[in-house]
Amino acid sequence: MNSARSAAVAFLCVLLALLVGIWLGGHPGSLPGPVRDAFVEEDRALRAEVVETIKENFYKPVDEERLDDASLKGMVESLDDQYSHYLTPEEAQQFQESVSGEFEGVGMNVEEDRRGLKVLRVFDGSPARKAGIREGDLILAVNGRSIAGVNSEVATGRIKGPSGTTVRLRVLTPGDDRSRTVTVERARIEVPVATGRIVERDGRRFGVVELLSFSSGAHGFLRREVKEVLDRGAEGMVLDLRGNGGGLLSEAVLVSSLFVEDGEIVSVRGRARPKRVEDAEGDAIDEDVPVVVLVDGGSASASEIVTGALRDRGRATVVGTRTFGKGLVQEVEQLSNGGVLDLTVANYYLPSGKTIGRDGLAPQVRARDDARTNRDEALPVALDVLLDERR
DSSP: OHHHHHHHHHHHHHHHHHHHOOOOSSOGGGSOHHHHHHHHHHHHHHHHHHHHHHHHHSSSOOOHHHHHHHHHHHHHHTTOOTTOEEEOHHHHHHHHHHTSSOOEEOSEEEEEETTEEEEEEEOTTOHHHHTTOOTTOEEEEETTEEOTTOOHHHHHHHHOOOTTOEEEEEEEOTTOSSOEEEEEEOEEOOOOSEEEEEEEETTEEEEEEEEOOBOTTHHHHHHHHHHHHHHTTOSSEEEEOTTOOOBOHHHHHHHHTTTOOSSEEEEEEETTEEEEEEEOOSOOOOTTSOEEEEEOTTOOTHHHHHHHHHHHTTSEEEEESOOOOOOEEEEEEEOTTSOEEEEEEEEEEOTTSOBOOTTOOOOSEEOOOOTTSSSOSHHHHHHHHHHHHHO
16 A cells, blocks of 8 residues: 555656656745645645654654654754754743843853863853863753753753752763763852953063953943053053854954954855945054954854954954854744744855854964963963064
8 A cells, every 4th residue: 555655646746747847956936836835735744644654653652742843853954054953942942041141050151062062161169160060071961961962052041040959960071981960059150241451471561351252232341341451551452252152243343343443344145145244333442552362262153253353454463272163144033833943044254255164263373271270371372472563
């Protein structure tokens, strides 16, 4: 019976091809209305057939909603793009909570890894630090659920929760044979978006300003720190973007505008998106003040836009290690079932016309901090670059 059914479907496909001409790819939407409707109906029938067969014959009870979610996830995963995700309604809620600005968690910055989350920074005095989590560790599971392949916002949303509650994290330190599970009590984490200080090097005063994220309003906090160190006599500036995983495009443009007076910062274009150029907003600091951008493997997305713009415009020297490599634009679309489609739609292009690419941006001067020591081995290299420019 199944073979007869397959033969009938095959005959129908041949007949359709003869009636409307051979369809060389493209989307069913490009076909005439009645034929398109036939394809859509056939697809629905096939999906229903597979679901019904699984429900009736699989050796364990089946949740049909889970089957639907898995089907949608598989469709997006077939794009082979690590930043495109289908989020179930439950995951969509976690996504919204993770970007809501409420920061009740364990006190660490992370980036997406194929095994889960990689820890970029652990804040001093935070619950994560007290639990023995360190930079470079991998978070593999949250409350017993693997987060391998899970969207980073969803994964961090699972870690967050009301202050005073606990969360179990399975942690792997690279080089260890086995992972460990730690229980961490959540707390409200007070972390400044930007910090600034004066550092002396061979009798000269330099400003070191650190930006932790590109959240809304971040450029304002950074501007205040930049102004303060300049008022205190800084002769040059280190913009520290290490461990900064990015954020809003608009903030990347505004942060770049603190150092670049006018002209192109970045452009955006995709297959279905016209080119859009983002220019500097003006009111930058004096161009005679030399700038170094300090980066590492945790500097991603908006951090890479700023780094690439300042480098390409000849405004800064890039010091550190190769950046993360995320030059893609995502758009989030709400779906009718309450879920979310987080889809990559375009590339960022630097003023040079090149994309950031998966390999990230290479530093002009290499400097690596050793996370196993209490010293900062990379910052002195950045300061020496400023010193050379001031001699």
